[in-house]
Amino acid sequence: MTEPQQLTGVEDAREAPEAAEPQDVTDVTAPPAAPIAPVPAPEPAPEPAPAPAPVPKDRRVLRAVLRWTAAVVVFAAVGTGAAYGIVGMERTDVPGLATESDGRWAYPTLVKPPLPSGSPGPFAETNPAGTHHADLRALLLPAPEGATENKALRGSDGWLTTEDYLAEFEQKEDREELGQKLLDHGLRHIAARGWTTQDGTRTRVYLLQFNTAAVVDKLIATEAVAFVPPTHQVRGAAEVEYDEAFPERATVSGVEQTSYAEIKPYGPEQVRFAHIAVGDVYAVIVQSRKGAALAVPFQQTVTLQSQLLG
16 A cells, blocks of 8 residues: 655644643744844044055056956856755746646644543553543544535534434445444444535545444454455445555554555546544545546545544
């Protein structure tokens, strides 16, 4: 699995002993200002110099040559300064040298919500159940800049019904079977968010929370993604395969992830989706787009959501 990467990092506030204000992940401390040198006292005006003696003709020629030499040095210095300015600029800042975006979306600054006082993070040794003590709704990835939110996925008070989540799956039999599994495995609640970007890509993110990490491991490893295609068909994704192009360096340590991409010939739009297991949370991320669902924003979205949960 592979992907181009320059992803926004996520501040880790999991192990804080008590609730704290979220920290800006891009916080940079400015260096101290250099001390201002004192202004020197003015020097006395020099006495007027005596009138110059007449300059021989050959010395006037020499002086003209020196003036032209000085002018050449000045022009060379100006040219060097312009070249340095271009070298120091970003490629996209120079007219005629701008390059197109690689497809990544501009997400707002990401921060993890603070944990309740004394609560461990999902990977802490003192938390064998892998419980996410932070509010699940605060762990949802925000929509990127310029996207239109799908308000229907907000649910009631931020919680989505199981029925609305099951609508993401194609077959009636799958919806009934999966609904019973969720009930049997002790599903606590579902938080979801969705949006549509300007290029028409539709994204849906679902976070399902259970009682323990062991339940999630069984659900995702044994029952959800044990086969290709997955046990339950996502709506619109008739034929899929493992997304082998997902970059290994974009995966998050401790996060179990399986990604799929619909293969040709697909219908009016292509679908990509991923299953993620992090402690007691089982996440499903789905993206679809007319023509083709682009790999870069999908990989970016999966990685950032994994970072927020991990």
